[in-house]
Each structure stands twice: as structure tokens, then as C-alpha cells.
Amino acid sequence: MHTKKQILDLQVIKHTSLNDHHVVLTCTSEKKLPILLAGQFAEISAGDTAGTFLRRPFSIHDYNKDENTVSFLIQIKGNGSASIGSLQPGEYMNVILPLGNNFTMPAEGEKVLLTGGGCGVAPLLLLAKSVIAAGASCDILIGARNEDNLMETEKLSKLGTLFTTTEDGSEGIMGFVTDHPVMQELKENYSKVYSCGPDPMMKAVATIAEESGVDCEVSLENTMACGIGACLCCVTETTEGHKCVCTDGPVFNSKTLQWHN
Numbered sequence: 001m002h003t004k005k006q007i008l009d010l011q012v013i014k015h016t017s018l019n020d021h022h023v024v025l026t027c028t029s030e031k032k033l034p035i036l037l038a039g040q041f042a043e044i045s046a047g048d049t050a051g052t053f054l055r056r057p058f059s060i061h062d063y064n065k066d067e068n069t070v071s072f073l074i075q076i077k078g079n080g081s082a083s084i085g086s087l088q089p090g091e092y093m094n095v096i097l098p099l100g101n102n103f104t105m106p107a108e109g110e111k112v113l114l115t116g117g118g119c120g121v122a123p124l125l126l127l128a129k130s131v132i133a134a135g136a137s138c139d140i141l142i143g144a145r146n147e148d149n150l151m152e153t154e155k156l157s158k159l160g161t162l163f164t165t166t167e168d169g170s171e172g173i174m175g176f177v178t179d180h181p182v183m184q185e186l187k188e189n190y191s192k193v194y195s196c197g198p199d200p201m202m203k204a205v206a207t208i209a210e211e212s213g214v215d216c217e218v219s220l221e222n223t224m225a226c227g228i229g230a231c232l233c234c235v236t237e238t239t240e241g242h243k244c245v246c247t248d249g250p251v252f253n254s255k256t257l258q259w260h261n
Helices: 079-085 124-133 153-157 181-189 199-212
Strands: 006-019 022-028 041-044 056-059 062-064 069-075 092-099 111-117 137-144 161-166 192-196 215-219 235-238 241-244 251-253
Touching (some): 006 069, 041 069, 056 069, 124 137, 181 199, 192 199, 199 215
Parallel strands (some): 111 137
Antiparallel strands (some): 006 092, 062 069
């Protein structure tokens, strides 16, 4: 049963710059935040200036029930995300949350692998914390173009063994996530794989997982203008027909998706 979505004005209490194009905004609310699960997302208002009237979707990056805080990792790509990413402590954002479904938690005692590419690291922080809270453990494998774009490594390394890849070899193994030796040992070491990032990366991770007989869940990053299944711009093809990523996803079992066939 999913928590009923709410429209809230969140106050930014911390603005953390990760690199030139990514920031983390930590927010709180005068009201008690609804329960937020790993994999879910929010639609954030980008203001009402020309070209920014549509909300922008962002994964729940972190959530602390006791402190009543939620964090978003913002990739600054256009005017809308730049407007959101420029918010400073004391300023407010209007959000709709929680939206979408969530990652399936492993059973107690299981060990899983979390994989992320670029800003696909966004949902992995809360996912790693949730896996640990479920009594399981995780290793984390993230990749990026270069060292500067490997994000949240310090936080993630406290939650599990962290492996990294970069396309230019500036940090970790040179190459893609799927080039890392840990990917060749899925069947021996992990009961499940989770992935978020560019489609080619998730397709490759899913292919290796399926060939290894390991269950794989992916979080799709389709354009989601409304977040409630009305605009249909995020539809993806599955073995069960067309599905709205924003309402039926964004998390899917890789075996149900058509893009990797």
C-alpha cells in the first residue's frame, strides 16, 4: 500500500554542491513528511517563468523520518533544474510526493549489489540504507565519465564496499560499470542487483544479471512531466503491455522490459 501523495512546501535547510553540475538539497517541512521509500520520486516545481511551468522529477536521494528531512540530488541541465538547484537555505520549493513505486527489499541476511551510472547514483543512498535496515548487506558499484563526476562516494562507502569505474581511468577501474570484475561474479556473491543510470548501462547490467541467473531491478529515468500518469510521455514497453514509468514504475524487474531484448 503506497502512502498517499501530498503537495508540500519544503524549506531548504542545506545546499551542498557536489560538482559544477550537481547539488544536493536537504529540505524539511512544517508538516510531518509522508513515509518515503527507496526508488520513489518527487515532482518539484521549477517556478512559473517562461519555459519552466512543468514540474521536474527527482529521485528521493535521502530521507530521515526522525529528523523529518528529505534530500534531492539535482542535476542542472536546463532552466528548470537550474532554478531548483539554485535554491539556498531558507528558501522554499513546492513538491508532490511520494510518487511511483519502490525497490523490493532483499530478505534478511542476503547480500545485494547496487549499481549506478552518473546521476543514477541519486536513489542509491536511500536504497543502501534501506537494504541495511532490512537486515541485508550491500556492495555498491558506481561509474562516471571522470573522477569529478563520481558523487556521494564518502557517504556510500560507509554503507557497503564501494567499487568505482571511470571512462578516463582517473578513479577506480578504467571503463564502464559493466567492465568491473565484480560484475563477473554476480552469481557467486549476490542474490540481487539494483541499477539506475543511463539506459545503455542498465541494459548491460540487466543482461549480465539475467545471464548469471540473478534477479535485477532497474529504475528508469524516462521524461515524466506530470508524475501521475496523465500526460503519457513516459510510457515504456513491457512484457505486460505499455506501462507509465511514473505510476507503474519507475522501478521495474528487468525481465519485464523490452528495451534489453
